[in-house]
Amino acid sequence: MVYLTRRMRFNAAHKLWVREWSEEQNLATFGKCANKNWHGHNYDLHVTVKGEPDPTTGFVMDAKKLRDIIQAEVIDDLDHSNLNLDVDWLPKDLQPTTENVVIHIWRRLADKVNDGKLHCVKLYETENIYAEYLGE
Amino acid sequence: MVYLTRRMRFNAAHKLWVREWSEEQNLATFGKCANKNWHGHNYDLHVTVKGEPDPTTGFVMDAKKLRDIIQAEVIDDLDHSNLNLDVDWLPKDLQPTTENVVIHIWRRLADKVNDGKLHCVKLYETENIYAEYLGE
Amino acid sequence: MVYLTRRMRFNAAHKLWVREWSEEQNLATFGKCANKNWHGHNYDLHVTVKGEPDPTTGFVMDAKKLRDIIQAEVIDDLDHSNLNLDVDWLPKDLQPTTENVVIHIWRRLADKVNDGKLHCVKLYETENIYAEYLGE
Amino acid sequence: MVYLTRRMRFNAAHKLWVREWSEEQNLATFGKCANKNWHGHNYDLHVTVKGEPDPTTGFVMDAKKLRDIIQAEVIDDLDHSNLNLDVDWLPKDLQPTTENVVIHIWRRLADKVNDGKLHCVKLYETENIYAEYLGE
Amino acid sequence: MVYLTRRMRFNAAHKLWVREWSEEQNLATFGKCANKNWHGHNYDLHVTVKGEPDPTTGFVMDAKKLRDIIQAEVIDDLDHSNLNLDVDWLPKDLQPTTENVVIHIWRRLADKVNDGKLHCVKLYETENIYAEYLGE
Amino acid sequence: MVYLTRRMRFNAAHKLWVREWSEEQNLATFGKCANKNWHGHNYDLHVTVKGEPDPTTGFVMDAKKLRDIIQAEVIDDLDHSNLNLDVDWLPKDLQPTTENVVIHIWRRLADKVNDGKLHCVKLYETENIYAEYLGE
Numbered sequence: 001m002v003y004l005t006r007r008m009r010f011n012a013a014h015k016l017w018v019r020e021w022s023e024e025q026n027l028a029t030f031g032k033c034a035n036k037n038w039h040g041h042n043y044d045l046h047v048t049v050k051g052e053p054d055p056t057t058g059f060v061m062d063a064k065k066l067r068d069i070i071q072a073e074v075i076d077d078l079d080h081s082n083l084n085l086d087v088d089w090l091p092k093d094l095q096p097t098t099e100n101v102v103i104h105i106w107r108r109l110a111d112k113v114n115d116g117k118l119h120c121v122k123l124y125e126t127e128n129i130y131a132e133y134l135g136e
Numbered sequence: 137m138v139y140l141t142r143r144m145r146f147n148a149a150h151k152l153w154v155r156e157w158s159e160e161q162n163l164a165t166f167g168k169c170a171n172k173n174w175h176g177h178n179y180d181l182h183v184t185v186k187g188e189p190d191p192t193t194g195f196v197m198d199a200k201k202l203r204d205i206i207q208a209e210v211i212d213d214l215d216h217s218n219l220n221l222d223v224d225w226l227p228k229d230l231q232p233t234t235e236n237v238v239i240h241i242w243r244r245l246a247d248k249v250n251d252g253k254l255h256c257v258k259l260y261e262t263e264n265i266y267a268e269y270l271g272e
Numbered sequence: 273m274v275y276l277t278r279r280m281r282f283n284a285a286h287k288l289w290v291r292e293w294s295e296e297q298n299l300a301t302f303g304k305c306a307n308k309n310w311h312g313h314n315y316d317l318h319v320t321v322k323g324e325p326d327p328t329t330g331f332v333m334d335a336k337k338l339r340d341i342i343q344a345e346v347i348d349d350l351d352h353s354n355l356n357l358d359v360d361w362l363p364k365d366l367q368p369t370t371e372n373v374v375i376h377i378w379r380r381l382a383d384k385v386n387d388g389k390l391h392c393v394k395l396y397e398t399e400n401i402y403a404e405y406l407g408e
Numbered sequence: 409m410v411y412l413t414r415r416m417r418f419n420a421a422h423k424l425w426v427r428e429w430s431e432e433q434n435l436a437t438f439g440k441c442a443n444k445n446w447h448g449h450n451y452d453l454h455v456t457v458k459g460e461p462d463p464t465t466g467f468v469m470d471a472k473k474l475r476d477i478i479q480a481e482v483i484d485d486l487d488h489s490n491l492n493l494d495v496d497w498l499p500k501d502l503q504p505t506t507e508n509v510v511i512h513i514w515r516r517l518a519d520k521v522n523d524g525k526l527h528c529v530k531l532y533e534t535e536n537i538y539a540e541y542l543g544e
Numbered sequence: 545m546v547y548l549t550r551r552m553r554f555n556a557a558h559k560l561w562v563r564e565w566s567e568e569q570n571l572a573t574f575g576k577c578a579n580k581n582w583h584g585h586n587y588d589l590h591v592t593v594k595g596e597p598d599p600t601t602g603f604v605m606d607a608k609k610l611r612d613i614i615q616a617e618v619i620d621d622l623d624h625s626n627l628n629l630d631v632d633w634l635p636k637d638l639q640p641t642t643e644n645v646v647i648h649i650w651r652r653l654a655d656k657v658n659d660g661k662l663h664c665v666k667l668y669e670t671e672n673i674y675a676e677y678l679g680e
Numbered sequence: 681m682v683y684l685t686r687r688m689r690f691n692a693a694h695k696l697w698v699r700e701w702s703e704e705q706n707l708a709t710f711g712k713c714a715n716k717n718w719h720g721h722n723y724d725l726h727v728t729v730k731g732e733p734d735p736t737t738g739f740v741m742d743a744k745k746l747r748d749i750i751q752a753e754v755i756d757d758l759d760h761s762n763l764n765l766d767v768d769w770l771p772k773d774l775q776p777t778t779e780n781v782v783i784h785i786w787r788r789l790a791d792k793v794n795d796g797k798l799h800c801v802k803l804y805e806t807e808n809i810y811a812e813y814l815g816e
Contacts, residue, residue, distance in 0.1 A: 002507045003540040011262065013149040013174040018328055029329060031336060032216030038149040039216040040176005042262050053511070056426055057437060058503030063537050064439060080168030080175040095330030099274045103325070126147065126178050129335050132275040138779045139812040154600055165601060167608060189783070192698055193709060194775030199809050200711060231602030235546045239597070265607050268547040283806065285693040285718040290464055301465060303472060304760030310693040311760040312720005314806050352712035352719040367466025371410045375461070398691065398722050401471050404411040419670065421557040421582040440624035446557040447624040448584005450670050488576035488583040534555065534586050562736055573737060575744060639738025643682045647733070673743050676683040 003119055004060040005048040008070050010079035013040040014096040017084075038082065043101075044124035045074070047109065049116030061116040069112050074105055098123050098131040106133050139255055140196040141184040144206050146215035149176040150232040153220075174218065179237075180260035181210070183245065185252030197252040205248050210241055234259050234267040242269050275391055276332040277320040280342050282351035285312040286368040289356075310354065315373075316396035317346070319381060321388030333388040341384050346377055370395050370403040378405050411527055412468040413456040416478050418487035421448040422504040425492075446490065451509075452532035453482070455517065457524030469524040477520050482513055506531050506539040514541050547663055548604040549592040552614050554623035557584040558640040561628075582626065587645075588668035589618070591653065593660030605660040613656050618649055642667050642675040650677050683799055684740040685728040686747055690755050693720040694763035694776040718762065723781075724804035725754070727789060729796030741796040749792050754785055778803050778811040786813050 015038050016030040026034040033039070047070055051060040077087050083096035089108055094100050102123040110118050124130040151174050152166040162170040169175065183206055187196040213223050219232035225244055230236050238259040246254050260266040287310050288302040298306040305311070319342055323332040349359050355368035361380055366372055374395040382390050396402040423446050424438040434442040441447070455478055459468040485495050491504035497516055502508050510531040518526050532538040559582050560574040570578040577583070591614055595604040621631050627640035633652055638644055646667040654662050668674040695718050696710040706714040713719070727750055731740040757767050763776035769788055774780055782803040790798050804810040 001542070001544055002510065003542075004507055005538050005540075007536040009262070011175050011177055013176040016330070029334075035216050035218070035222070037218035037221045038174050038176065039147050039218065040149040040174065041147055042178040053503075053505065053507040056503070058424070058505035058508040060507050060539070062437075080171050082171070082173035082175070085173045086171070095325075095328070097325065097330035099276055099325040099332050100330040102274060126145070128279040130277050131332070132277075134273070134275075136273055137814070137816055138782065139814075140779055141810050141812075143808040152602070165606075189775075189777065189779040192775070194696070194777035194780040196779050196811070198709075231597075231600070233597065233602035235548055235597040235604050236602040238546065264551040266549050267604070268549075270545070270547075272545055281806070283719050283721055285720040288466070301470075307760050307762070307766070309762035309765045310718050310720065311691050311762070312693040312718065313691055314722040352715050354715070354717035354719070357717045358715070367461075367464070369461065369466035371412055371461040371468050372466040374410065398689070400415040402413050403468070404413075406409070408409055417670070419583050419585055421584040443624050443626070443630070445626035445629045446582050446584065447555050447626070448557040448582065449555055450586040488579050490579070490581035490583070493581045494579070534553070560738070573742075639733075639736070641733065641738035643684055643733040643740050644738040646682065672687040674685050675740070676685075678681070680681055 001050055002053055002060050003048050003050045004063065004066070004116065005046050006063055006066045006070060007044065007046050008067065008075055009045065010043050010075050010081075011040065012043060012078055012081050012083050013038040014083035015039065016095055016097065018095070019093075038084075041125050043078070044130075045070070045105065046120075046122040047105075047113075047118070048120040048122070049113055050119040051116040061113070066113070066116075070109065073108050073112050098125040098129060102131045102133045106135055110135065137186055138189055138196050139184050139186050140199065140202070140252065141182050142199055142202045142206060143180065143182050144203065144211055145181065146179050146211050146217075147176065148179060148214055148217050148219050149174040150219040151175065152231055152233065154231070155229075177261050179214070180266075181206070181241065182256075182258040183241075183249075183254070184256040184258070185249055186255040187252040197249070202249070202252075206245065209244050209248050234261040234265060238267045238269045242271055246271065273322055274325055274332050275320050275322045276335065276338070276388065277318050278335055278338045278342060279316065279318045280339065280347055281317065282315050282347050282353075283312065284315060284350055284353050284355050285310040286355035287311065288367055288369065290367070291365075310356075313397050315350070316402075317342070317377065318392075318394040319377075319385075319390070320392040320394070321385055322391040323388040333385070338385070338388075342381065345380050345384050370397040370401060374403045374405045378407055382407065409458055410461055410468050411456050411458045412471065412474070412524065413454050414471055414474045414478060415452065415454045416475065416483055417453065418451050418483050418489075419448065420451060420486055420489050420491050421446040422491035423447065424503055424505065426503070427501075449533050451486070452538075453478070453513065454528075454530040455513075455521075455526070456528040456530070457521055458527040459524040469521070474521070474524075478517065481516050481520050506533040506537060510539045510541045514543055518543065545594055546597055546604050547592050547594050548607065548610070548660065549590050550607055550610045550614060551588065551590050552611065552619055553589065554587050554619050554625075555584065556587060556622055556625050556627050557582040558627035559583065560639055560641065562639070563637075585669050587622070588674075589614070589649065590664075590666040591649075591657075591662070592664040592666070593657055594663040595660040605657070610657070610660075614653065617652050617656050642669040642673060646675045646677045650679055654679065681730055682733055682740050683728050683730045684743065684746070684796065685726050686743055686750060687724065687726045688747065688750050688755055689725065690723050690759035690761075691720065692723060692758055692761050692763050693718040695719065696775055696777065697764075698775070699773075721805050723758070724810075725750070725785065726800075726802040727785075727793075727798070728800040728802070729793055730799040731796040741793070746793070746796075750789065753788050753792050778805040778809060782811045782813045786815055790815065
């Protein structure tokens with residue numbers, strides 16, 4: 001079993017805000033992340049699949065094909081988007097934390113990646129904060 | 137003459153949009169950067185001062201003091217902000233490209249940095265695009 | 273279950289030296305790391321917690337709170353310290369290898385991190401050497 | 409149980425090509441990676457061993473010794489080599505994908521690393537593609 | 545005057561070899577870089593243009609347009625190529641050192657970059673070796 | 681004229697301390713950098729030479745030879761050293777700031793680098809602080 005990872009990037013805006021809460025409570029909880037005019041990040045996405053290398057091609061999965069799937073299913077929607085407003089497959093009431101976004105990227109990719117088996121989705125919000133989801 | 141650089145970071149939202157242009161013309165010029173709902177970046181800022189090291193302290197400028205000036209004059213305003221809407225010293229009609237933002241960070245810092253002499257401001261928008269301004 | 277990681281940094285001096293051994297034996301075992309006048313590193317620390325994202329905030333654990341705990345419990349003591357001499361919770365007879373320091377950072381954090389559950393502590397001594405501890 | 413990793417680098421040429429296939433089929437499958445005149449990469453190798461730190465030295469394994477083993481068994485053969493032609497322990501009919509190379513580096517190291525126990529071999533082909541093998 | 549840089553990447557094979565010299569002399573001069581079966585690198589290219597930001601768009605030069613020019617004029621030819629054999633605009637008798645390749649990338653781009661003025665081409669062969677050319 | 685840079689690394693301990701000052705004044709000026717038990721860094725050194733590529737070898741200067749000179753003249757002395765105590769060519773009364781160390785590395789290398797001409801020495805103390813010296 002070999003694990004193969006493809007890294008891709010997207011840039012997006014978001015804010016953390018609970019609609020049912022007062023501005024005061026939002027600022028107390030989320031600090032500057034609750035800025036009503038949004039802020040943004042260069043997100044760095046690592047998608048890992050697992051499997052045995054094909055005896056002829058040596059591929060667990062063609063990395064170009066994996067890239068194309070991630071591009072079509074995830075990056076095309078997320079890049080230069082507003083994570084709170086623009087992405088159909090991110091529920092409108094979902095808090096777009098790195099933790100929540102990584103789960104929804106997993107769900108988006110899980111049944112599209114059928115040459116290998118999706119093993120892990122890792123998402124860096126900054127160089128200092130990242131989240132990983134293994135589907136469990 | 138030694139050049140001393142301090143690197144700091146901020147996260148912000150922005151969009152590129154010319155008010156006098158149609159949506160069509162904006163999208164043709166700026167592509168996804170014109171998304172009306174904003175997008176954002178992890179900006180990476182390098183501020184360089186020049187001077188001779190003080191014979192006693194060995195400092196061109198105290199890097200902690202340089203950090204505090206950049207934090208107070210630049211980062212406090214830019215971090216978790218919307219560059220089009222939130223920053224007093226970025227003119228409202230200014231296109232917040234990396235090129236324009238780096239010029240205004242220079243102007244903001246030039247007369248605050250008086251232990252050394254401001255030499256260069258460099259700003260990374262992503263790991264692939266950055267702008268430098270030397271005040272000339 | 274999502275894994276959330278916060279990265280922080282500290283700079284410290286140390287040396288590797290067994291008091292019961294001759295200088296010869298120390299140098300034979302530890303090489304330049306046994307320099308009696310110390311050497312040092314920029315340490316890079318990754319602390320990972322695991323849990324389910326809170327349905328309202330989207331947080332496994334508030335990353336700012338995680339940062340504050342690591343700062344108060346670990347970084348305040350380790351940054352600009354001598355790992356052999358200055359840190360109360362590193363036993364005086366402990367060899368301050370990356371392997372040993374990472375275990376003691378785990379012990380320091382394990383019961384302070386009570387919103388999530390501590391999953392992994394990873395410590396880079398240089399870009400080429402790092403150690404991980406999962407509490408087992 | 410602590411996991412200790414040593415990172416090393418090598419530069420090599422390779423191509424992906426199935427001898428039994430037509431040029432057409434090779435190009436359709438491998439794209440530019442099938443260039444008959446080769447291309448190459450700066451490979452980045454992470455070797456992880458696991459064990460308990462020695463109570464005296466604090467080492468899971470002496471990182472210098474681990475480096476010397478990786479250098480002698482792997483890097484000396486792979487650095488500035490052609491992965492299809494030059495390396496005795498890479499079978500001539502093996503497709504030198506990252507997935508296949510990482511398995512053979514594991515096999516090369518597994519019984520040489522006897523102070524700790526080999527846990528993982530991770531190989532970056534580029535900053536965007538990497539493979540990991542845990543011996544299972 | 546603002547300096548705007550776009551970073552791109554390519555992977556290529558090469559060898560250093562003087563046809564008029566014996567194998568002995570080649571190995572004595574170029575070491576492992578003279579391996580007759582080639583080796584390769586992940587090259588990292590930084591192209592810098594200079595100019596004043598356009599008062600409407602805020603662009604010294606549209607970074608997307610700069611990227612497209614570099615892709616068409618440089619990357620399409622160099623990526624997954626053999627620098628000694630495959631590239632029309634690298635003379636066949638040219639030693640493909642980083643120093644020489646960076647000069648020829650400059651010549652390739654100088655009159656194509658007409659929105660700004662080409663200022664510098666920087667090429668990393670590895671993370672430890674890079675060359676810069678400013679056209680003088 | 682092409683600029684060729686070789687990057688190398690060393691790990692060292694140091695402290696900032698003026699002997700003529702009280703502990704109070706030292707702590708007020710240097711903060712945690714004045715810890716009497718030392719602290720340390722992973723230093724990252726970039727040495728740039730300039731010249732025209734040799735028409736036969738394509739070298740401004742053989743990068744392996746440049747590496748060997750930097751190793752012998754600089755790294756052998758600085759690596760795993762105490763910058764205040766251990767290095768003959770760093771004056772005992774010199775404040776080992778990045779600014780001062782970079783000047784002395786320049787002086788150490790200037791007349792040893794005679795294939796090219798020394799152009800710049802750049803030294804990172806951390807990823808956030810670096811100094812450059814061009815000999816003027």
